[in-house]
Amino acid sequence: MSAPSKQRLKELLTWIADIEAHKGYPISKGPKNPDGDIPNEVFSALKYLADHGFCQPEYLEQHNDMRWHWAEPVRITSQGLDWLSADGGLTAEKRTLTVKFDEEQFRALLIAKVDQSDATEEEKSKVKEAISKGSTVVLQAALTEATKAGIAALPHGFQWLQKLFVG
Structure with a gap:
């Protein structure tokens, strides 16, 4: 399994971050295949983002039959917001070394x-x-x-x- 592209991840995370419109990302309202199923790429990308702490699905698991099982919604985390932020948010600030001189x-x-x-x-x-x-x-x-x-x-x-x- 390869990692989804950063562009795709940012687009998905931006959608998840739109709390006003979605109160969290409803997977069932997202992109669909022509047959009406949710593409595996969406679940893989969500799992990847969740594994890195950028979003928090209510429930998201891939079972032995390779089918995805989920519960809605998916919410963005503070780390996810910081990743979307141009300046890196508080995550970047936490990684700043401050040296004080009199x-x-x-x-x-x-x-x-x-x-x-x-x-x-x-x-x-x-x-x-x-x-x-x-x-x-x-x-x-x-x-x-x-x-x-x-x-x-x-x-x-x-x-x-x-x-x-x-x-």
Whole structure:
């Protein structure tokens, strides 16, 4: 059995998500074969979505005779809504790593780096003043760039990461 296409899954899940119109997806009102039966692909797609936690059928089982047995409706889960969401919803937010730096501590680190430079005292003074007056947005951008540069400049980066994460 192969997985249904993502496009088909999104279309089906979008239909399921339309709670106002359907109060959950009534399988019996969905697509039908010319003979009036519900296509196996619909049941397979629903089962696939349910197995991944994107929807919750009232009951959906394929019995030994390969026939599907179900009870209506099928409702979308919060994980399913997040999958349909352009920004990934709360699921994406839960996977976000937040690192907090004290602004003054970070400013002090930047100023210390300026002091270590070979620049003239006049140049150092201008940069240190700009750092001291810089907005939080500018500091966040500086922190992102400093982190990227720091990781890129790690000597023996692979070995360091291997030791840190693998042991």
